[in-house]
Amino acid sequence: MQFLSDNAASVHPSLWAAMQAADAPDSPYDGDAVSQQLDEAFGALFGRECAVLWVATGTAANCLALASMVPPHGGVLCHREAHIEMDEGGAPGFYLHGAKLMLADGESAKLTPDAIRTVIDPIRNDVHQVQPHAISITQASEYGCAYRPDEIAAISALAKERGLGLHMDGARFANACAFLGGDAADTAGPVDALSFGFVKNGGMGAEAIVFFDTALADVARYRRKRAGHLQSKGRYLAAQLLAMLKDELWLSNARSANAAAGEIASVAGTRLMHPVEANEIFLHCSATEREALRNQGFEFYDWGTDAARLVTAWNTPQEHAIALSKAIAAL
Incomplete structure (x- = not known):
C-alpha cells in the first residue's frame, strides 16, 4: 500500500x-x-x-x-x-x-x-x-x-x-x-x-x-x-x-487525493505536525512505530528522526486509506 x-x-x-x-x-x-x-x-x-x-x-x-x-x-x-x-x-x-x-x-x-x-x-x-x-x-x-x-x-x-x-x-x-x-x-x-x-x-x-x-x-x-x-x-x-x-478532471483528481488524506488525518490527532489541507500528512512517529506500519504493508518516507510523510494520490484506493487510518489509530 x-x-x-x-x-x-x-x-x-x-x-x-x-x-x-x-x-x-x-x-x-x-x-x-x-x-x-x-x-x-x-x-x-x-x-x-x-x-x-x-x-x-x-x-x-x-x-x-x-x-x-x-x-x-x-x-x-x-x-x-x-x-x-x-x-x-x-x-x-x-x-x-x-x-x-x-x-x-x-x-x-x-x-x-x-x-x-x-x-x-x-x-x-x-x-x-x-x-x-x-x-x-x-x-x-x-x-x-x-x-x-x-x-x-x-x-x-x-x-x-x-x-x-x-x-x-x-x-x-x-x-x-x-x-x-x-x-x-x-x-x-x-x-x-x-x-x-x-x-x-x-x-x-x-x-x-x-x-x-x-x-x-x-x-x-x-x-x-x-x-x-x-x-x-x-x-x-x-x-x-x-x-x-x-x-x-484536474480538480476532481485533487479532491480524491485530498479525501484520502483527510481519512488518514482524521485519526492522527496530536501526531499531526501540520494541518492537513492538501494530500500530504506529516506525523510524529517513532522508528518502532514506522517499522510496525511498514510490517503491515504501508510504504512511506521517513521525515527526520521521529516523523513520517504520507502522500495520497488521485487513485489511492479508499480501502488503503482506511487500512492506514486504522493502523495509525492502533499504534
Whole structure:
C-alpha cells in the first residue's frame, strides 16, 4: 500500500486517450493546433489573459519562470524549506546563471510579508549586495498547507511595493484549490507566473508555466529552447494539459487525493505536525512505530528522526486509506 509520493501514481486514462488523439502529423515544437489552444483554455480557467508554455518537469517550470524575472546578479526570496531550495539539485542556480536564493522562515513552510521584510529590509541598495528581484511561494506549501487569498494578496502588495516579481510553485496547486473551494483564480491570486503542476495529479510528463504577465513568456520561450525543453512533438504535452482541464478532471483528481488524506488525518490527532489541507500528512512517529506500519504493508518516507510523510494520490484506493487510518489509530 503505497503512500510514498503522488509522483508514483499512474497516469489517468483520459490522458492516454488525449495523447493518442494527438498522434497525427502536425506542426512541430509548439506550433501545433493543440498547443495553440493553451492560452485560451487557461485564460478561461483563471478569468484573465495569460500565456502558457508546456515543459516536462516541475523543476524546469519553476526555474524557467524565475529565470524570466531574475538576472544572474539578482536574488529570489523563498522559504528555507521551499522545493527550489531543498529538492531541485541546484537547478535554480543553473537556470538563473548564479542568481541567489534568499531564505526566509515561516510556519508550515509558508511566507508572510513580515518574514519577507526581515530578509530584504537589511539589504543595502548598492552593488556590493545581491538585490532581490522576485518572491517565490508554494501552493500548497511543502508541508501541505494552503495560502488563503488574503495571504497571497498581502505578499503581492509587498512585491509590487518593492518592484519584485511574484512566482507560485504550484506542484500541488490542484490540491490547494480543492481545499479552498475550487476557484482557480482565488487559489493563484495576483501572481505574475504560476508553475501549474499536473504530473503529481494524474499527468504523465507535462507541466504548465502560466504567465499572467505575458511579457515574461516572450523571455521564457527563448530560455526554454536554450535549456533543452522545447520538445519537437510538443502536441503530446499540450494534449495532456488540455485533457486535465476538460470537465475539471484536474480538480476532481485533487479532491480524491485530498479525501484520502483527510481519512488518514482524521485519526492522527496530536501526531499531526501540520494541518492537513492538501494530500500530504506529516506525523510524529517513532522508528518502532514506522517499522510496525511498514510490517503491515504501508510504504512511506521517513521525515527526520521521529516523523513520517504520507502522500495520497488521485487513485489511492479508499480501502488503503482506511487500512492506514486504522493502523495509525492502533499504534
